[in-house]
Amino acid sequence: xxxxxxxxxxxxxxxxxxxxxxxxxxxxxxxxxxxxxxxxxxxxxxxxxxxxxxxxxxxxxxxxxxxxxxxxxxxxxxxxxxxxxxxxxxxxxxxxxxxxxxxxxxxxxxxxxxxxxxxxxxxxxxxxxxxxxxxxxxxxxxxxxxxxxxxxxxxxxxxxxxxxxxxxxxxxxxxxxxxxxxxxxxxxxxxxxxxxxxxxxxxxxxxxxxxxxxxxxxxxxxxxxxxxxxxxxxxxxxxxxxxxxxxxxxxxxxxxxxxxxxxxxxxxxxxxxxxxxxxxxxxxxxxxxxxxxxxxxxxxxxxxxxxxxxxxxxxxxxxxxxxxxxxxxxxxxxxxxxxxxxxxxxxxxxxxxxxxxxxxxxxxxxxxxxxxxxxxxxxxxxxxxxxxxxxxxxxxxxxxxxxxxxxxxxxxxxxxxxxxxxxxxxxxxxxxxxxxxxxxxxxxxxxxxxxxxxxxxxxxxxxxxxxxxxxxxxxxxxxxxxxxxxxxxxxxxxxxxxxxxxxxxxxxxxxxxxxxxxxxxxxxxxx
Amino acid sequence: xxxxxxxxxxxxxxxxxxxxxxxxxxxxxxxxxxxxxxxxxxxxxxxxxxxxxxxxxxxxxxxxxxxxxxxxxxxxxxxxxxxxxxxxxxxxxxxxxxxxxxxxxxxxxxxxxxxxxxxxxxxxxxxxxxxxxxxxxxxxxxxxxxxxxxxxxxxxxxxxxxxxxxxxxxxxxxxxxxxxxxxxxxxxxxxxxxxxxxxxxxxxxxxxxxxxxxxxxxxxxxxxxxxxxxxxxxxxxxxxxxxxxxxxxxxxxxxxxxxxxxxxxxxxxxxxxxxxxxxxxxxxxxxxxxxxxxxxx
Numbered sequence: 001x002x003x004x005x006x007x008x009x010x011x012x013x014x015x016x017x018x019x020x021x022x023x024x025x026x027x028x029x030x031x032x033x034x035x036x037x038x039x040x041x042x043x044x045x046x047x048x049x050x051x052x053x054x055x056x057x058x059x060x061x062x063x064x065x066x067x068x069x070x071x072x073x074x075x076x077x078x079x080x081x082x083x084x085x086x087x088x089x090x091x092x093x094x095x096x097x098x099x100x101x102x103x104x105x106x107x108x109x110x111x112x113x114x115x116x117x118x119x120x121x122x123x124x125x126x127x128x129x130x131x132x133x134x135x136x137x138x139x140x141x142x143x144x145x146x147x148x149x150x151x152x153x154x155x156x157x158x159x160x161x162x163x164x165x166x167x168x169x170x171x172x173x174x175x176x177x178x179x180x181x182x183x184x185x186x187x188x189x190x191x192x193x194x195x196x197x198x199x200x201x202x203x204x205x206x207x208x209x210x211x212x213x214x215x216x217x218x219x220x221x222x223x224x225x226x227x228x229x230x231x232x233x234x235x236x237x238x239x240x241x242x243x244x245x246x247x248x249x250x251x252x253x254x255x256x257x258x259x260x261x262x263x264x265x266x267x268x269x270x271x272x273x274x275x276x277x278x279x280x281x282x283x284x285x286x287x288x289x290x291x292x293x294x295x296x297x298x299x300x301x302x303x304x305x306x307x308x309x310x311x312x313x314x315x316x317x318x319x320x321x322x323x324x325x326x327x328x329x330x331x332x333x334x335x336x337x338x339x340x341x342x343x344x345x346x347x348x349x350x351x352x353x354x355x356x357x358x359x360x361x362x363x364x365x366x367x368x369x370x371x372x373x374x375x376x377x378x379x380x381x382x383x384x385x386x387x388x389x390x391x392x393x394x395x396x397x398x399x400x401x402x403x404x405x406x407x408x409x410x411x412x413x414x415x416x417x418x419x420x421x422x423x424x425x426x427x428x429x430x431x432x433x434x435x436x437x438x439x440x441x442x443x444x445x446x447x448x449x450x451x452x453x454x455x456x457x458x459x460x461x462x463x464x465x466x467x468x469x470x471x472x473x474x475x476x477x478x479x480x481x482x483x484x485x486x487x488x489x490x491x492x493x494x495x496x497x498x499x500x501x502x503x504x505x506x507x508x509x510x511x512x513x514x515x516x517x518x519x520x521x522x523x524x525x526x527x
Numbered sequence: 528x529x530x531x532x533x534x535x536x537x538x539x540x541x542x543x544x545x546x547x548x549x550x551x552x553x554x555x556x557x558x559x560x561x562x563x564x565x566x567x568x569x570x571x572x573x574x575x576x577x578x579x580x581x582x583x584x585x586x587x588x589x590x591x592x593x594x595x596x597x598x599x600x601x602x603x604x605x606x607x608x609x610x611x612x613x614x615x616x617x618x619x620x621x622x623x624x625x626x627x628x629x630x631x632x633x634x635x636x637x638x639x640x641x642x643x644x645x646x647x648x649x650x651x652x653x654x655x656x657x658x659x660x661x662x663x664x665x666x667x668x669x670x671x672x673x674x675x676x677x678x679x680x681x682x683x684x685x686x687x688x689x690x691x692x693x694x695x696x697x698x699x700x701x702x703x704x705x706x707x708x709x710x711x712x713x714x715x716x717x718x719x720x721x722x723x724x725x726x727x728x729x730x731x732x733x734x735x736x737x738x739x740x741x742x743x744x745x746x747x748x749x750x751x752x753x754x755x756x757x758x759x760x761x762x763x764x765x766x767x768x769x770x771x772x773x774x775x776x777x778x779x780x781x782x783x784x785x786x787x788x789x790x791x792x793x794x795x796x797x798x799x800x801x802x803x804x805x806x807x808x809x810x811x812x813x814x815x816x817x818x819x820x821x822x823x824x
Contacts, residue, residue, distance in 0.1 A: 001673055002575050004566030032566040039567045039674035041807035 004032040015314050018074050018356045023151070026158035030197050033165040034172065042171055058386035064313045065102070071355040072317055072365075073100050076108075078125060078356065079363035085115065085122035086365060109338045110321065110351050110368040116295060117144040120362070128361040134186040136294045137266070137494060141398075146294055148186070149361045156298045156358075157193030164194060169261060169288055170232060172199030175221065177230040179213050179239055180266070181497050182206040186294055191234065201226055206499045210242040217243070218256050229258030237267040239495030240277060241421070241432030247280040251510045254282035263288040266494055268395060268414050272421035276431060291393055296367055299354035301390070306382040308389040309373065316355050319366070320348035320375045320390055323397070323410065338366070345377040346407040349397055350390065370397045372412055399491055403439040403474060411437060411444045411473050413491060419467035420448050427451070428460040436489035443474030447487055455480040536721040537772040543656050543717045544729050544737065544764045547663045548757050551738035555745065556815060558613035560668050567674030573683045580690060580732065584704045592711060599713035600635055603658060606665035607631040634658055635712075642712040649720060651710075656717045659731055667739035674806050677747035680740045681794035687736060688787025695781035701730070702779055727768055733782040737764060740790045746809045748797040756793055763789060 010025035059067065076097035079086035090097055095104055116123060123146075124130050130147040137143065164170040176195055178188060188204060195202035201223065205213050220228045235243070240262065247256075259281040264273075269289050278285055291309050292300035299316035301309035311318040321339045323346075342348025350369045374391035382389075394400070395413030403409055419425075420433035434449040446468060454460040461478060468475045481487060587595045608631050616624035641654035695701040705728075708714045718728030737760035745753020763785050770776040804812070 001563055001566045001568045001572050003571045005563065008565065029565065035567045035569060035674070036565055039805050039807065041805075 003028060007032070014357050018071055020357045020360070021151075021155040021158075023154055023158065026155060026162065030158055030161045030165070033162060034198065037165065037171060042168065059313060064388075068313050068317050068355075069100070069102060069105075071314070072105060072353060073098050075353060075355050075359070075363060076100055076365055079365055082125040082127065083123055083363050085111075085119070086363060105317075105366070106338070106340075108366055110366045111364055112368055113141075113144060113295070113370055116146070116364065116367070117142060120145040120147060123147075123362045123364060125361060125363060130361045132185070132189075134294060135183075137181060137184065137497065144295060146186075146297070147362050148297075152360050153186075153190060153193070157190045158197065159298070159358075160190055160194035161197040164198060170195070170198055170200055173225060173227055174198075174200040174232050174260075175223075175227050175230045175258075176200050176202045176232040176234065177213070177217055178202065178204045179207065179233065179235040179243070180204075181236075181494065182499060183497075184266075186297060187292075190298075200232070203230075207236075207239060207495065207497050208499050208501045208503075210239070210246050212501060212503060213239075214243050214247055214252075217259065218252070227258055231258050231260045232263070233259055233261070234263045234265075236494040237264045237269045237273055238432035238493035240264055241273055242495050244273070244277050244280050245431045248276070252280060253510065254280070256510055257281050259285055261286045261288055265290060265292065268393065268417050270414075270418045270421040270433075272418065272423050272425070273431060275423040276421070276426060289392075291371075293369055293371070295364060296352040296354050296359075296369065298358050299352055302384065303392060304382045304384045304389075306380075307392055308376060308380065308382060308384070309392050310384040310387040310389045312387055314355065315358050317353040318388055318390070319351040320373055321351050321368075322346070322348055323372070323407065342375045343407070344375050347372055347374045347394060347410055347412070349373075350393075371395070372397045372400055372410075401437055401439045401444055403442075403444050415471040415473050416446060416468065417491075419471040419473065420464070422467050425463060425467060428454045428457075428463065432493055432495060434484045434487060434490055434493070436487050436491060437473075438489055440476045443476035445477035445479070446473065446475060447479040447481065447489070449484040449487060450480045450482060452482050455482045533769060533772050534721050534727070536719040536725075536727040537768055539656075539719040540717055540727045540729055541761075541765050541768055543660055544734055544768075545761045547660045547717075547734050548738050548741065548761050550660065551664045551667045552741060552745070552753065552757055554610065554664050554668050555671060555742045556813075558617065558668070559815070560609045560665070560672050561612055562669065562673045568670050568679070569674075569676075570679055570682070573679050573686075576683065577686055577690070580687065584694065584700055587704055588707060592707070595708060596711045596713060599708075599711070599715065600639075603638075603662045603713050604631055604635060606662035606669070607634055607658075609665035609669045610661050634661070639712040642710065642714075648710075652718055652720065655712070655714060656719070658713070659715070659717050659734070663731065663734050663738050666735055667742055670739050671742035671746060672806070675739065675743050675746075677740075677743045677794050677797070677803055680743035681791045684736055684740055684783065684787040684790035686787075687732070688781075688783045691781035691783035691787070695779055696784070701781075705730075705779075721772075727772060729764060729768070730782065733764070733786060736783065736786055736790070737761070740786075740793075744793060744797065746806060747803040748801065749804075750813065752793070752797050756790070759789055759793070760786060 007025035007028035010022050011029065013019055014021050076086070076090070080090040080097040081087070089108075093108065095108070100108075120133070128147075129149045129151070131150040132148045132153060133145050134148065135143040135145045170176070178191065180188065182188070182204060192202050192204070203216075205216055217230050217233065222228065233240075257280075262277065262281070262285055264287060269287065274287055289303040290300055291303075292298070296316065299311070299318075301311050301318075303309055320342045322342045324339065350371045350373050351366050352369055353365050353367065372394040374394060376389055376391065379385075380389060393414070399413050401411045403411060416435055416437050417433050420429050420435055421431060428450050429448060430451055435447060437444050437446045439445075448464065450460060450464075461480065464480070465475055465478055468478070484490065587598075590598070608627050611627040611630050612624045615626045615630065635658075638654050638658045641651040644651065705716055709716070715731035716728040717731070717734060718726055720726040741753050741756035741760060744756045764782065767780050767782055767785060771780060
């Protein structure tokens with residue numbers, strides 16, 4: 001208890017002043033949280049006092065701005081002195097990174113993805129013991145690399161373990177199945193270490209055939225002290241869609257699984273996907289949603305119950321800048337000082353600066369994530385209202401469509417996916433939604449994959465069109481296909497980054513079919 | 528002379544010792560102290576505590592008397608808050624807990640005033656004894672409700688027994704310390720004057736261990752284990768005080784020499800009979816009254 005108090009003070013010093021983490025204090029806190037859980041039960045934790053372990057206390061607006069400016073200067077000074085990229089940048093701008101004001105920060109042009117992709121070494125601090133190079137999945141282009149130190153990964157894993165324990169998301173009795181790309185080394189490595197620290201069983205199944213992954217989810221294990229079936233699933237939303245589609249088609253239901261939580265990320269999680277997933281895995285399944293990307297790791301957003309994306313201020317500065325007048329692929333000249341902040345309620349692009357001590361080896365300042373969000377209007381009333389927030393991610397800007405002037409002249413992937421994956425369209429549109437959309441005069445044309453027999457049905461077209469318009473899509477043309485290879489401009493899905501396996505899919509048998517007849521699952525059904 | 532040939536000082540001191548043990552137990556079953564949200568009282572804390580037990584007397588001997596009293600007062604303040612917050616919070620919810628600070632400060636002021644008042648040593652002792660009993664109840668419950676295991680309590684008691692032999696029986700450390708702190712506010716001794724130049728007392732540390740070990744045993748092994756330990760602790764203190772009061776032993780008795788092995792023996796016996804319960808298992812088996820269990824976690 002006393003040593004734990006010391007460890008809390010040491011962590012508070014890092015959170016408050018940006019001093020490097022002491023790994024002993026993080027280790028001690030993980031041990032203390034586990035001991036607290038053992039002694040007082042799994043329900044212990046999750047209170048405000050425990051949450052402040054990770055975030056520090058809630059700050060008023062003036063204090064938050066002051067803290068973030070000081071931390072921005074700290075990171076900018078390191079960047080200017082110790083990295084090739086920002087050394088050149090600050091020399092060219094004539095700005096003193098140690099004396100930046102918010103007006104100066106706004107003058108600092110956002111760092112484009114291309115700069116990091118073309119020369120990741122220019123962002124690495126001189127003297128940093130870079131040990132790991134990780135790459136993005138490259139959904140919208142050539143993968144981008146980022147360097148990290150071994151210590152950064154250790155600290156992030158320990159912080160992840162603390163977060164999972166504090167929020168009661170994972171415990172030593174849990175069995176975790178990770179159905180993400182085996183090449184997603186950063187997320188997988190940190191999560192694996194966090195699970196190991198907590199004592200949960202962790203299994204990376206990768207993006208194998210969904211039938212195989214579903215069979216592994218349903219498979220019972222008899223490991224002393226562990227839950228009999230996987231209780232926690234990590235998956236891309238599109239791959240989760242494959243699993244749900246396959247499971248429901250095979251007549252499987254909640255009794256066939258032991259899932260309690262699903263962490264879905266890396267893509268847009270729609271309300272329809274969650275509703276359909278709960279039909280397969282059970283109404284009580286909780287979703288852990290958030291936002292993170294490799295380039296700004298470990299700065300990330302947490303989705304609150306109201307659907308906002310909240311960013312802890314001590315972890316980094318998050319800005320939402322106005323969208324360009326033209327589509328980013330149109331080659332319009334960039335504003336030399338960068339675009340202004342997006343107006344309240346308007347869509348914009350997320351620009352992020354992760355702070356020390358969370359980010360050490362590679363410095364990125366005002367990194368243009370190319371992810372679109374909407375700024376929020378009015379006062380927030382959600383439990384995380386003291387943290388800066390945006391709307392949930394609307395999708396990659398490169399996949400969005402510019403069809404008219406002003407902020408309202410955009411259609412984002414989220415609008416189309418929310419419409420197509422709606423539970424009311426489950427009979428017509430299978431998961432994951434495979435679709436494309438593009439600008440046409442006066443609006444947007446949408447194409448979507450539908451189930452066999454639905455492409456020519458007028459009622460299906462009407463229902464799909466109504467859903468799209470309800471999501472604010474200015475629909476001018478709708479093309480329905482039954483064969484996904486006939487889509488002209490399909491959105492990329494991470495679930496398609498399939499990994500080969502020698503093992504043939506083993507069909508899980510339903511525990512008890514409604515009509516009493518046994519049913520099986522054929523690998524690939526519904527895909 | 529009082530009954531059984533024992534002096535009034537005997538009955539007063541024994542009464543306070545019994546009150547500490549019994550009130551500690553009653554509090555344990557009725558109130559939740561505001562424990563730290565993360566962490567349990569573990570072996571590392573036991574080690575730190577033993578270090579503090581060794582160093583604190585030396586510190587008190589070298590510090591000016593006012594500084595020693597100040598340090599003791601800070602400790603007593605924390606302990607009083609542990610008692611008063613849940614009690615006042617339950618009695619006058621939801622604002623009652625806010626009265627804990629003024630109430631605790633008032634108690635401290637009373638102790639200081641009584642100690643500084645000339646010519647009334649009995650009154651000063653009476654106030655100090657009451658304050659120490661409350662402080663013991665608070666600290667014992669803070670430790671026990673923070674997850675102190677019976678195993679760790681037994682280890683602590685066993686180690687303190689060894690320390691007491693050295694500090695009290697072999698070295699004049701305990702006597703020197705009590706002599707230096709006597710008459711100060713928050714003097715760590717429940718005492719009562721007897722014949723001129725005489726009197727009886729029980730050290731704060733002994734009283735704390737006599738109170739906390741039954742709580743740890745109750746949590747770990749059940750009602751019978753806890754009540755038996757409480758009864759044995761009071762009986763042991765009664766026997767030791769009787770030895771002094773009847774003049775069978777002169778000087779200072781290292782009480783932990785008796786209380787320590789007794790606690791270790793009880794732990795070994797109960798542990799032989801079954802596994803130690805966690806706080807969660809204890810509360811599942813023996814839930815507190817709902818109205819009182821809703822205090823700060």
